[in-house]
Amino acid sequence: MTIFTKLLALENLTGNEKHLVDYIFSEPEKIVRSRPNEIAEGAFVSLATLYRLINKLGLSGVGELKIELLTGLKSQKANEEEVEIDYDYPIIESDSSFQIMQNLSTIYRNTVDETMNIADPEELVVIGKKMLEAETIDVYISSSNLFFAQNFKFQMQEIGILVNVPEEAYVQELSAANSNEKHLAIVVSFGGRGKTTGEVLRILNDNKVEIILITSTQDHPLSSYGDHKLYLASEENHYDKISSFATRLSLLYIFDTLYAVYFNQCYKENIDFKLQNYKKINQELK
Structure with a gap:
């Protein structure tokens, strides 16, 4: 949370304190270069008002206020000057550790x-209703993305819904x-390249199983199999990249959304179910 967010969140301010907050927003760079009495004079408030506001912010003094302002200003400048980032190679050899963190945040x-x-x-x-009506939900996924399906399976199991996540190719088929x-x-299937996925989709189609296809926005041979489609963020190259930073997060977001949509359809029942089971699991042995 930046100093500017903290200032906006302050409550029960006096008239002079509100005036000082407005001054900080209007002249943050000037305040960084000013002495305490100059800040007070510039805002037309007393030094006591300045230190009272600093205390309400949970800061130790004017020095810490200036540090927070500098950090906040740097963050604002970075956002304003943000350039288009390469999703496949978001970091370069000369990046500092913090720059890497900022690039990934973007x-x-x-x-x-x-x-x-x-x-x-x-x-x-529609997908939410289909999930609710289904007797069995099966998730077909491969590689490291299995972890996201397993997490979805765990979330659903917490509300009493068993989800099948076959892992090996033969077991999937x-x-x-x-x-x-x-x-x-x-x-x-991000790009429809997996041999097993194609075979699984063919079998499901032959068995008249309704399919929710989570895929990229790029057209591929397997796209036609989905009765319903959810699209992954598709800026990353399938192969030529450092890692699947965007695709991984997009997939997690979609699975979490599916769980939340399902949960929300029987909200109170699911809350009660989770709490009752939690009590059963954590009940002390007598």
Whole structure:
């Protein structure tokens, strides 16, 4: 939280303190260069008012106020001068550790915004109902993305819904072959390149299983299989990159959204179920 956010959050300020806050917002750079009495004079308040406001901010003195202002100003400047970032190579060899952190922060913010902006609100409503109606939900996913499916499985299990996440290629195909119209399949394929995923989709389609396809916005041969589609942020190259920073976050965001949409349809029942189970698990042995 920057100093500017802290100032906005302050409550029960006196008239002079509000006037001082306005002065800080209007002249932050000047305050960094000023002595305490100069700050008070510039805001037309007493030194006592200045130190009272500093105490309300939880700071130790004017020096700490200046440090917070400098940090806040640097953050604002970075946002204003933010340039388009390379999603595949967001860091370069000369970047400092903190610059790396800032670059990733930019990617994360942009990724969440993009994932939300390309989502279809009406499709989310339909998917939520389909999940609620399904007797079995199966998630087909590969590689390191399995961890996100396993987390979704855990979230659903906490509210009493068992989700099937087959891992090995043969088990995925076997699970698809065992599926029927009472199943709902969630299939994740960014670019439609996986041989197993293609085979799984073919089998699911033959068995008339409704499919939610989580994929990129780029067209590929497997796109036609999805009865419902949710799109991942698609700025990253599938291969030529340092890591799947954006895709990974986008997928987590979508899975969390699916869980939250499902949860929200029976909100009170799910809250009660979770709390009751928590009490059972944590009940002390007598």
